[in-house]
Amino acid sequence: MLVGVVVLGGGCGARPAPAPAPVGDSPERLRQQARDALDRYDRAVAAAGGSQGVVVVGERTGQVGTWEDDNVMFKAALSAGKVTATGPLPAAPRAEGEVTWDGGGSRTVAIVAAAEALAELVGDGAGDCPQCAPIEVTGARLGTARIRTTRGPATAPAWEFTVRGSAVVVTRVAFAASSGVQVEPPPWDANHPPGGLSIDTATVTGPGTTLTAQFVGAPRPATGPCGVDYTAEAVESANAVVVIVVEHPFPGEHACNALGGQRTATVQLAAPLGERAVLEVKQGTPVPVTVE
Structure with a gap:
């Protein structure tokens, strides 16, 4: 099973010099979190009869x-x-x-x-x-x-x-x-909250293998203080993709305003998205997708 994960940072507040990622957002923990989300989604698809059908995202x-x-x-x-x-x-x-x-x-x-x-x-x-x-x-x-x-x-x-x-x-x-498919998020654990950063939407272009995730992050790129660049990796299952966005901040310690901006990160999927869902990494719930 492959898992698509997007790990994102906010770029707000005082930024310390580069240091090891906190345990809650360590790459391995996020990948396991994504695998767990895919397992839950696979079970939801099986419970719906093995087909995703129509999965409404947001308000009905x-x-x-x-x-x-x-x-x-x-x-x-x-x-x-x-x-x-x-x-x-x-x-x-x-x-x-x-x-x-x-x-x-x-x-x-x-x-x-x-x-x-x-x-x-x-x-x-x-x-x-x-x-x-x-x-x-x-x-x-x-x-x-x-x-x-x-x-x-x-x-x-x-x-x-x-x-x-x-x-x-x-x-x-x-x-x-x-x-249809009904996904139950994991129970909230205040002592071990989920890591990573939720994406809001996703856009698929070309033959269906180029996925661009949209999310709120630092408003400026990492060309100066308080700026952050973002990349994404994807790991996939037969039914869904979870995306982990990885942040690459401008180095050093800076006092930054707690402001966010719309940012994107693009990843190449191993196979066309097709009818698969795109899940956000925190709760493992689907996000709206646009196909261009």
């Missing part, structure tokens, strides 16, 4: 339109999952639908009833807005929504919920989260 709930001034608390209510139906919601008008990727390809998914989709929306909510009145859903129709996935942006079947007292339409993907 969205909206069309902007909340009106009189409904400013609806944003917090939606985030908290405080949404309720005022009456019966429709069943799925058909059994299946298609998720279509911008870069080509599609996947058939089973469509759930509107009430089931709404229940998942409520279950995903943080539930921490006691001052929020529930949003009242008055109806639903099956449409589409844009989603981010491990294979790039896609258009998916989605329920469109109308809301009492607002022109905003709340959307929710119309296939169950349980139908």
